[in-house]
Amino acid sequence: MESLQVEMKPLTPGLYMILSRRKFKKTGAGIRLKKDKFIPDGVVEFLLQNSPLAKINIIDNDD
Amino acid sequence: MKSVSRILSLRDDLTSLHTLDLYNRCTHDFDFVDPNILKSIVNYAVSHNVQQVQICVTCDIQQLPFCLFSSQTLTSLDLSIHHRILRGNVLFPSSLNLPALTTLSLKGFYFRSGDNGCAEPFSALRKLSNLIIRHFRVLDAQTLCISNTTLVNFTMETYYDYKDICKLELSTPSLTNFAFTGTPNPILSVSHPCSITHLYVNAEDIVIFVKENSAVLLSWLLEFANIKSLTVSSNTLQVLRPLYLYTAVLQLLAFSLFISICLHFSLFISIFF
Numbered sequence: 235m236e237s238l239q240v241e242m243k244p245l246t247p248g249l250y251m252i253l254s255r256r257k258f259k260k261t262g263a264g265i266r267l268k269k270d271k272f273i274p275d276g277v278v279e280f281l282l283q284n285s286p287l288a289k290i291n292i293i294d295n296d297d
Numbered sequence: 298m299k300s301v302s303r304i305l306s307l308r309d310d311l312t313s314l315h316t317l318d319l320y321n322r323c324t325h326d327f328d329f330v331d332p333n334i335l336k337s338i339v340n341y342a343v344s345h346n347v348q349q350v351q352i353c354v355t356c357d358i359q360q361l362p363f364c365l366f367s368s369q370t371l372t373s374l375d376l377s378i379h380h381r382i383l384r385g386n387v388l389f390p391s392s393l394n395l396p397a398l399t400t401l402s403l404k405g406f407y408f409r410s411g412d413n414g415c416a417e418p419f420s421a422l423r424k425l426s427n428l429i430i431r432h433f434r435v436l437d438a439q440t441l442c443i444s445n446t447t448l449v450n451f452t453m454e455t456y457y458d459y460k461d462i463c464k465l466e467l468s469t470p471s472l473t474n475f476a477f478t479g480t481p482n483p484i485l486s487v488s489h490p491c492s493i494t495h496l497y498v499n500a501e502d503i504v505i506f507v508k509e510n511s512a513v514l515l516s517w518l519l520e521f522a523n524i525k526s527l528t529v530s531s532n533t534l535q536v537l538r539p540l541y542l543y544t545a546v547l548q549l550l551a552f553s554l555f556i557s558i559c560l561h562f563s564l565f566i567s568i569f570f
Contacts, residue, residue: 240530
């Protein structure tokens, strides 16, 4: 792979629910996850493990 | 109906009609078109050698006039038909005769299955280059086969609500760009060698089956192992996260096993040698 583009998008309602629940289980507290755009740790590196020279481009249309 | 007939009758009948654009930017409640009016407009356009058709309306129609799918002059067809009660209940014909068509965009259609048990609606389009299908269903089949020798760009949008499609087969030797938006749950099968160089995946409508979607996405990435460019949304990366964690645990276990084997091996060496 020569390039990887990541389009930043707000969490969908379903993903927001799943991540909120996961956060609640982990911390035991009712911490509410911000409805935000973010890249989970390690997944980009996981995708590029066989393409270490690939260019990474983050696209955020709100910028 | 009378006013439509009057407008059409006032037009110079000998002049070809290049473009038909039947579009209302209002909400669905205000863009309803009577099925008979839609049929008469389509019939008129096709009989006057129309080349580009864009129809985006709400209409309680089961099937569009077949002449639209046997036009010899049509190069671009964009159909988005909403039903007032049901979604996606307009039947797409199983046989097409559109020799000049290069661009096809469909939203809200039923594709029929053929004798082989899978729906293969686009194989007869000999010049098709761009295909967009959104919010579709397949009748009496669980496999949708996109089989076309000239197709270059394919965009697909399907959500969990439309999950009756279990398998998507791509038999498209010229396809270079594949874009997917929606719930990544259909199993993908690509005929090899795969010509696709750019893949776009925007995972949406993920509710409870995130682990299953994650596994399906991995199988997609394995199918497209030789792509040059990958574009994913940040939500797609969220879907892939369980898979990443799973492989990280596997790698950790494998590393632990390796260390354990090394320790046992060194102990074995020290005892017997």
